[in-house]
Amino acid sequence: MSALLSRVLRDLRITPERTFDVPQSERAVPLPSRLATGELAWASVAAVQVAIGAEVVPALDPDRIALAYRSDRFLRIDGEHPDVWSPHSGFWRASDGWIRTHGNYPHHARALLDGLGLDAAAAADDIRAAVAAASARDSVERITRAGGLAVVVSPEDPARDAALCSRPLIELARAGDASPESSRELDSNAPLRGIRVLDLTRVIAGPVCTRTLALLGADVLRIDPPALPEPEWQHLDTGHGKRTAVLDARSAEMNALLGQADVVVLGYRPAALARLGLSPDVLTERHPGLVVAQLSAWGAEHPDRAGFDSLVQAESGIAMVESPDGQAPGVLPAQALDHSAGYLLAAAVCAALNRRRAEGGSWQISTSLRRVAAELLRMPRDSEPSPQHEIDPAGHTQDFSVDGHTVTTVRPVLPWFSFAAPHPWAADAPGW
Incomplete structure (x- = not known):
């Protein structure tokens, strides 16, 4: 440290x-x-x-x-814990490995489904079947061309x-x-x-x-x-x-x-x-x-490349280092x-x-x-x-x-300081 x-x-x-x-x-x-x-x-x-x-x-x-x-x-x-992950986000097994997708934003989820040739009503099982039928790189390329976010789960590169x-x-x-x-x-x-x-x-x-x-x-x-x-x-x-x-x-x-x-x-x-x-x-x-x-x-x-923490973990090799069994990726x-x-x-x-x-x-x-x-x-x-x-x-x-x-x-991690309340999103005027 x-x-x-x-x-x-x-x-x-x-x-x-x-x-x-x-x-x-x-x-x-x-x-x-x-x-x-x-x-x-x-x-x-x-x-x-x-x-x-x-x-x-x-x-x-x-x-x-x-x-x-x-x-x-x-x-x-x-008092309720909100759902923070979309069913379109996660690890999916391909014919030769794994991919990681991120679809928490609606426009990313739509692009993901478009890239896999699925309609808007597709469920997780449909995504799983579509990815399993192709190589990891092929699925990632199709999703990316459609404007979605996906990476091949890769080993680390020292x-x-x-x-x-x-x-x-x-x-x-x-x-x-x-x-x-x-x-x-x-x-x-x-x-x-x-x-x-x-x-x-x-x-x-x-x-x-x-x-x-x-x-x-x-x-x-x-x-x-x-x-x-x-x-x-x-x-x-x-x-x-x-x-x-x-x-x-x-x-x-x-x-x-x-x-x-x-x-x-x-x-x-x-x-x-x-x-x-x-x-x-x-x-x-x-x-x-x-x-x-x-x-x-x-x-x-x-x-010009978009990404999120989960995708960087997957492509950088972190997901495989943290694998629970040496086969499936972890986090x-x-x-x-x-x-x-x-x-x-x-x-x-x-x-x-x-x-x-x-x-x-x-x-x-x-x-x-x-x-x-x-x-x-x-x-x-x-x-x-x-x-x-x-x-x-x-x-x-x-x-x-x-x-x-x-x-x-x-609460905040810094001692001696206290958070003020968050405002509702987009609730304020755009001025100082």
Whole structure:
């Protein structure tokens, strides 16, 4: 844990000696797996604590981190646990292996069925039969051509992971000149108070990042496309403390928001953002002093490829490492690539804002789920998962009233900070 945290701090241009300021936990984070999932989680969260710049760093609660990484399992809306996975998402056996699909969004589910030659009423058994009748690669190609999301479940590729790990886990670079920011006074109870964050992300990793920035006091405004609603449960699980609106990315209103933002967090495909004039290079050129943080599934070398945590686990080799029997693919105990990427991105934003305050400049940050996966695959591992550790959620959750409903979520992982309630999706005006 400490070695990874030290490397992350070097990536963020923070003295690695700050690692010793973080109290070491006597217990591992209880996320049982063969891979070092708990260690990755602890280091990712600890990086935020250090990047804030606090002189005193409180100890992290391993149980709270584990619950936060599995927050979807503890979410309740009026006491009920919502369905969080579509029947179109999962592992399917092909004639020569396995594929993994993701169909949680309706348009992805429709494309998946179209690619397999199935109608909208097709059930899981129909998908299973269609995939079983073809090779894994053939099914993935057909689904992908139709606009769906699927990957071949693959063994790990140590050479590829080594190449990815030759670069920083989280990249932070100065991208232009701007005057230092000297007017904002730091508040230890809300270190990002006065910072405006434009949140152009969805699903888990990006929203975890911006939820963390809101937790630290930032004014976070999430903007979504008007025609692409977010599943309610997903937004409520990661929407704490943010305002949320819909807006056309090409509108004059969007340009005005960008002109007044301190930070922009990007979570859509890099190529799609570039077509909208929202690439990091364009944004920092047009808006000196801006901090732009970009997250993608597969990295800059695959700018037009969409993906999710589950798909990256499957293609990177994680699913086979975590296989319960050496034959069928398995999964990590949480969507740990998403959550770790979110916290690492939040830490980098805090580090960049500290640099901007001290020396000025525009700053660009980037990481990807695939880069996080490579890090996890290169860390020490166990031959068998550690024993399951049951956690009593009492004391680790809190209730909010949201649009007449009682929403129960896991409390934040950072001691001394408390979540504000999430707003209903798209309930706010698109303005600061």
